[in-house]
Amino acid sequence: MDTESDARDDSDGDMRALVRRYYDALDDHDYDALEETLSPEFVQHRPDRTFESRNEFVxxxxxxxxxxxxxxxxxxxxxxxxxxAVRGRVIEAGTTLFEFADFFETDGGRLARLETYSR
Known part of the structure; x- marks a missing residue:
């Protein structure tokens, strides 16, 4: 194991857990938990729009x-x-609505930037 990676706040395992909390919060409509996963300067770019802040996104x-x-x-x-990097599907009532690929950047243990692609 790389000791430098072990010392970082954003270890690979912590980052995977963080992104899973993000999707759980979305699916559970837990917007306080969603807000906790995002940095105040959070930005998301997706095919249909851009969100320039955590507050706007939430x-x-x-x-x-x-x-x-x-x-x-x-x-x-x-x-x-x-x-x-996350690859997945958005599902409603057992049916796949679309597939997506999300690319996150973290900062200080929170999600800071998200690029979303879908098909």
Whole structure:
């Protein structure tokens, strides 16, 4: 094991747990927990829009999400050097709505940036 990696706040295992908490919070509509996973400067870029702050993102998820009764089926989570790549599916009532790939960057043990791709 690399002792430098062990000493970091953003160890690979911690980052995988952080991103799983993020998706659990979305699926459970636990917006306080969602907010805790995100840095105040959180930014998300996705095909249909960009969110420039944690508050803007959480408000959208709480009040304006078009499909709030979905869940995220994570097929793979890869974490290294403060970055996390996730591949999965968004599911509603047992049916896959779309597949996605999310690419996160972390800062201080929180998610700071997210690039989302979907098909």
């Amino acid at each position: 408000e959208f998820m709480r009040e304006k999400r078009p499909n709030p009764d979905t869940s995220h089926d994570l097929e793979s989570v890869i974490a290294e050097d403060g970055q996390i």
